[in-house]
Amino acid sequence: MTLRQRFRKIKLLLLDVDGVLTDGRIIYDSRGRDLKFFDVHDGLGVYLLKKAGINTILITAKGSKTIRPRAQDMQVDEVYENVADKARVLERIIKRYKVAKDQICFVGDDLVDLGLMKRVGLAIAVANACPEIKKISHYITRKTGGRGAVREVAELILKAQGKWQAVLKPYQ
Numbered sequence: 001m002t003l004r005q006r007f008r009k010i011k012l013l014l015l016d017v018d019g020v021l022t023d024g025r026i027i028y029d030s031r032g033r034d035l036k037f038f039d040v041h042d043g044l045g046v047y048l049l050k051k052a053g054i055n056t057i058l059i060t061a062k063g064s065k066t067i068r069p070r071a072q073d074m075q076v077d078e079v080y081e082n083v084a085d086k087a088r089v090l091e092r093i094i095k096r097y098k099v100a101k102d103q104i105c106f107v108g109d110d111l112v113d114l115g116l117m118k119r120v121g122l123a124i125a126v127a128n129a130c131p132e133i134k135k136i137s138h139y140i141t142r143k144t145g146g147r148g149a150v151r152e153v154a155e156l157i158l159k160a161q162g163k164w165q166a167v168l169k170p171y172q
Contacts, residue, residue: 006122006138007160011103012093013049014116015150016086017060017067019109020126023146036066039146045154046074052163055097059086061112087115107153108133109145124153 018024021042027035046056055077060067063081071079080089094101102121106113109129117123117136125137126145134140139156141149158164 003139004160006102007105007157009103009121010105010157010161011054011099012097012105013046013054013056013153013157014093014104014106014120015046015056015058016106016108016110016113017058017064018062019129019145020107021058021070021146021150023144024109024128034064034066036064036070037146038070039148039151041148042146042150042154043070043074045151046076048158048167049154050075050077052158052161052167054157057093059083059089059106059116061086084112085115086113087119090116090119105153105157107141107150 015021018026021038022036029035049056057078058067058071058076059080061083067081068079083089101119104120105122105124106116106120107124107126108117109126111130111132113133117133123137125133125140126149127141128144141152143149143152155164158167
């Protein structure tokens with residue numbers, strides 16, 4: 001199967017958070033609260049996918065109070081936090097969203113993502129992912145995590161499916 005064919009099949013996008021939607025840095029304030037940087041372009045990419053009928057789910061190994069407000073802002077469908085074994089939630093997601101594994105894209109960056117990346121139809125690594133993730137990926141983004149990688153993926157999905165012009169229409 002070609003890469004373009006894989007992008008055409010996608011009905012559900014799964015995203016890691018730290019290192020994918022953020023640049024991977026975690027800042028703690030003087031009260032011990034964590035802060036994360038999210039890219040507005042990535043957020044619009046997720047929103048455009050939603051408008052085109054493609055759902056997005058966040059799956060992260062580390063929970064944070066910053067994740068749910070950002071997920072709501074982007075209109076993400078679900079958030080799974082504190083998930084050590086990300087592959088374990090895959091069957092639940094497949095049943096809930098009535099999709100096949102080859103209709104799922106997952107974007108990851110680090111070792112905790114390996115199991116899930118091996119089980120989806122389109123495994124994507126961000127440009128600054130660890131070598132083990134890059135090795136098993138179908139595609140490696142040009143952009144780094146937290147700096148437009150998710151937007152890049154969203155555009156590739158929408159363009160491959162012929163939906164790009166339709167999502168642009170309200171902005172023209």
